[in-house]
Amino acid sequence: xxxxxxxxxxxxxxxxxxxxxxxxxxxxxxxxxxxxxxxxxxxxxxxxxxxxxxxxxxxxxxxxxxxxxxxxxxxxxxxxxxxxxxxxxxxxxxxxxxxx
Numbered sequence: 001x002x003x004x005x006x007x008x009x010x011x012x013x014x015x016x017x018x019x020x021x022x023x024x025x026x027x028x029x030x031x032x033x034x035x036x037x038x039x040x041x042x043x044x045x046x047x048x049x050x051x052x053x054x055x056x057x058x059x060x061x062x063x064x065x066x067x068x069x070x071x072x073x074x075x076x077x078x079x080x081x082x083x084x085x086x087x088x089x090x091x092x093x094x095x096x097x098x099x100x
Contacts, residue, residue, distance in 0.1 A: 001059070001061045001062055001063070002058075002059070002062040002063060003063045004017070004020070004025060004042075004044055004063045004064070004065055005017070012031065012032060013029040013030060013031060013037065014029070014030045014034075015027045015028070015029050015030075015040070016028050016030070018039075018081075019085075019088065020044070021092055022044070023043060023044055023091070023092055023095040023096065024041065024042065024043055024044060024088050024091045024092045024095070025041070025042050025044055025088075026039055026040070026041055026081075026084050026085065026088050027039065027040040027041075027042065028081075038077050038078060038079055039077070039078045039079075039080065039081055039083075039084035040075060040076065040077055040078070040084075041075070041076045041078060041084050041087045041088050041091060042065050042066055042074065042075045042076075043066060043074040043075065043091055043095065044063050044064075044065070045063065045064050045065070045066065045074065046060075046061055046062065046063055046064070047059065047060055047061065047062045047064065048060065
C-alpha cells in the first residue's frame with residue numbers, strides 16, 4: 001500500500017508532514033527562505049479500485065491527497081498551527097463519527 005508523502009515541493013513551497021492519523025494530516029508549508037507560510041489540513045483518501053494512468057498504477061487502499069477541486073471540502077489552508085490543529089481534530093471527529 002502506498003501512503004501519503006512525508007515531504008514534497010509544490011508551487012514553490014516545501015511541504016512537510018507534521019502530524020497524521022488514519023483519516024487526516026497536517027502539513028507545514030515553507031517558502032524558499034524556509035519561513036513557515038501556512039499549514040494545510042487534508043483528509044487522507046484511499047483508492048477504492050485499481051486505476052491505471054499510463055505506466056502508473058494505483059491499487060486498492062493506496063492513499064492520496066485531495067485534488068485542487070476538492071479544496072475547501074477535503075483540504076484546507078490555515079495561517080497557523082493552532083488553527084490547523086483545531087481543523088485536524090474537527091475533521092477527524094467528523095470522519096470517525098460517520099464510520100461508526
